[in-house]
Amino acid sequence: MLRKPALQPKMYPEAGGSPDVSSVITILNYFHPLSEGAVNFLKEHAFIVSFNKGELLLEEGRVCEHIYFIKKGVVRGFIREGKKDITTWITAEGEMVSSILTFEGKGPAIENMQAIEDCELLALTLADLEILYEQFPEFNIVSRKLLQRYYSDAERRAFIARLTNAETKYKQFLTRYSHFSNRIPLTYIASFLGITLETLSRVRRKLSMRKI
Numbered sequence: 631m632l633r634k635p636a637l638q639p640k641m642y643p644e645a646g647g648s649p650d651v652s653s654v655i656t657i658l659n660y661f662h663p664l665s666e667g668a669v670n671f672l673k674e675h676a677f678i679v680s681f682n683k684g685e686l687l688l689e690e691g692r693v694c695e696h697i698y699f700i701k702k703g704v705v706r707g708f709i710r711e712g713k714k715d716i717t718t719w720i721t722a723e724g725e726m727v728s729s730i731l732t733f734e735g736k737g738p739a740i741e742n743m744q745a746i747e748d749c750e751l752l753a754l755t756l757a758d759l760e761i762l763y764e765q766f767p768e769f770n771i772v773s774r775k776l777l778q779r780y781y782s783d784a785e786r787r788a789f790i791a792r793l794t795n796a797e798t799k800y801k802q803f804l805t806r807y808s809h810f811s812n813r814i815p816l817t818y819i820a821s822f823l824g825i826t827l828e829t830l831s832r833v834r835r836k837l838s839m840r841k842i
Contacts, residue, residue, distance in 0.1 A: 649678045654699045654752050657724055661775040668766040675758045681745040687727070688743040694729035696753045703749030704814055707741045708821070717821040719787060720746075720810055726776055732756065746814055791824055799823045800833045 651672050658664055679695060679698070681687055687705065688694050698705075700723050707719040707727075718741055721727060729739040754762075762769045786806055793799045803823060810819070820830040 634838045648780055649673070649676055649752060651676055651752060652699060654794075657699070658703070658772050662768055662771040663678040664772070665766055665768055668769055671762060671766065672754070675761075675841065676754045679751050679753045681749045683745055683748050685745050686730060686742055687745065687749075687751075688739050688741075690740055690742050693737070694732040694739050694756075696755055697726060697759055698751040698753050700725050700727065701750045703747040705749060705750075706744055706746050706814075706818055706822075708744065709741055716824075717818045717819065719783070720807065720809070720814065720818065720822060721783075722813075726780070727751075728779075729835070730780070731744075737815050746818065787822075793797045796823070796829050797833050797836070799825065800830065800837070803818060 651669075654676075655664065655669055655672070670705060674788065675746065678701075687698065692707065701721060704720065704722045705727050706717050706721075708715045710716075727743060729741065729743075731737050742828075759773075763773070773784045790799055790802045790806075800823060803819065816830055816834075817827055820827045823830065825833075
């Protein structure tokens with residue numbers, strides 16, 4: 631199978647050279663304290679990338695070459711079934727996004743990753759990520775805990791997907807993703823929940839009337 635080359639992100643060097651990685655360092659230190667060497671490595675090798683609303687970070691069939699930390703904006707994952715897009719996940723500031731499949735053997739991605747707001751991300755190549763693992767043992771602990779959270783989120787999404795009642799699905803969505811309810815287009819929320827836009831609108835009206 632012929633693999634498509636990776637999409638090349640648009641790099642935006644910050645004034646003064648090294649990008650501001652402070653917000654990402656704060657997040658990573660939450661999982662496990664980083665050494666000064668690891669912090670300096672990130673400052674030297676990470677770079678800022680920008681995607682406009684609607685642009686793809688990754689296209690299915692391509693090999694993902696980067697791991698991203700979202701500094702600003704919202705990103706969704708989706709697959710295509712015929713002419714229909716099916717949203718598989720949604721995430722925002724402070725989270726990591728990549729194609730986990732590419733971590734093993736650099737196989738082609740099966741999902742698309744799309745900016746649904748103008749986004750600014752801190753990017754690191756997977757090659758540099760491997761160097762971090764080899765030279766700074768504490769980063770293996772950080773990565774393990776990040777992947778545990780990544781897997782936990784996937785399990786919650788699978789739980790919502792298995793529910794059959796639309797109202798229950800939406801209530802579960804609000805429990806976990808309430809910060810997205812008025813931020814992203816309803817069409818993406820409906821797709822994520824596996825219901826029609828009309829059904830979602832009806833459920834939202836019903837819950838709003840109960841509050842009144």
